[in-house]
Amino acid sequence: MxxxxxxxxxxxxxxxxxxxxxxxxxxxxxxxxxxxxxxxxxxxxxxxxxxxxxxxxxxxxxxxxxxxxxxxxxxxxxxxxxxxxxxxxxxxxxxxxxxxxxxxxxxxxxxxxxxxxxxxxxxxxxxxxxxxxxxxxxxxxxxxxxxxxxxxxxxxxxxxxxxxxxxxxxxxxEPFLAPSDGSGISPDFLAKFATGEQVDYTMIRTLDDRKLVRLMWIYDVNFAWVLQRIVERGYIDKIIACLPKDEALAAGISRLRSYVAEKCATPDL
Ligand SMILES: [Fe+2]
CATH class of the missing domain: 1.10.3210 (Hypothetical protein af1432)
Structure with missing residues (x-):
């Protein structure tokens, strides 16, 4: 040059x-x-x-x-x-x-x-x-x-x-998070959560669906730096605490926790 x-x-x-x-x-x-x-x-x-x-x-x-x-x-x-x-x-x-x-x-x-x-x-x-x-x-x-x-x-x-x-x-x-109102999670949302997929927001039918969508977002976070901040601030645990107790959901949560641990340990740089 x-x-x-x-x-x-x-x-x-x-x-x-x-x-x-x-x-x-x-x-x-x-x-x-x-x-x-x-x-x-x-x-x-x-x-x-x-x-x-x-x-x-x-x-x-x-x-x-x-x-x-x-x-x-x-x-x-x-x-x-x-x-x-x-x-x-x-x-x-x-x-x-x-x-x-x-x-x-x-x-x-x-x-x-x-x-x-x-x-x-x-x-x-x-x-x-x-x-x-x-x-x-x-x-x-x-x-x-x-x-x-x-x-x-x-x-x-x-x-x-x-x-x-x-x-x-x-x-x-966060301030609007409330325990499950009993509305439950739609079966198609549960199935998508179990495989780590995203859903169409217009398909949200219940308040519990809405909370689950916030957890599904975690799979869409790209930078470990951002995911680390989300974890540190306890957002994931707070959402989980406000979801209904359900066996199918528990399997999805355990998959999510493994994913988060692995992603947080993978440096961005
Ligand atoms: Fe926006």
Missing amino acids: TKCRREGEIMAQDTDRRAAARLLLQLEEWMARYIKSFYNPKDSIQRMILAKEEHTARVRAICRELALFLRLSPEDMALAEIMGLLHDTGRFRQFTIYQTFNDAISEDHAELGLRVIEEAKLLRPLPEEARELVIFAICNHNKKAIAETADPRRLFFARFLRDVDKLDIYRVL
Whole structure:
């Protein structure tokens, strides 16, 4: 490689890095203003908006923590934080219009968020590859599975964002965990849990189904660092304690525990 070409590449990398870092600061200000525009005098609505505001801040902070742990480059770290900051942009409009966070009875909040991001031209300052990475990760953060892609960077950031989001969702859901109400777990959910598969969220029929889905998520956590945090905070044990006692479920739980022990012992780096 000629000296001139090398210098050109270094300058291009430097421009990308500065573009992402500068944009992160601008988006932080934009997001704070955007969320405030949804503040509502009605207490029941305001509580939900504030809860999503806190989730947004925490997801962004965990993105930074995980990026540091994985020793991502400064521009990738800024991209990771941008994804965390913007991933739930759609939630604010969703709750204001539909008064629910349930995508199945309103609309997909990731798609909604991406429309807001496009309308406000938020990602325009980024180079195209970076812009597409952010869009792909946000679009796939709430889906049952990540859309097929041959691009390893797209897959990496989609996994990254899904994991970070899950870690904070376990925190959000913890205060709402309650012992089984006797509704029981649907047989098809039990069968999927026993084999470590995911289920279609729209098929949730009971409150116990809903709790089991949170346990199934564990099989979808990609980074040992994230799984270790989930284990340390006791989220898995707390969910299990709130499920009905059932033999078929016990077999699934024992499979899950072995899986967790093995995954946590497998380093990310
Ligand atoms: Fe989300």
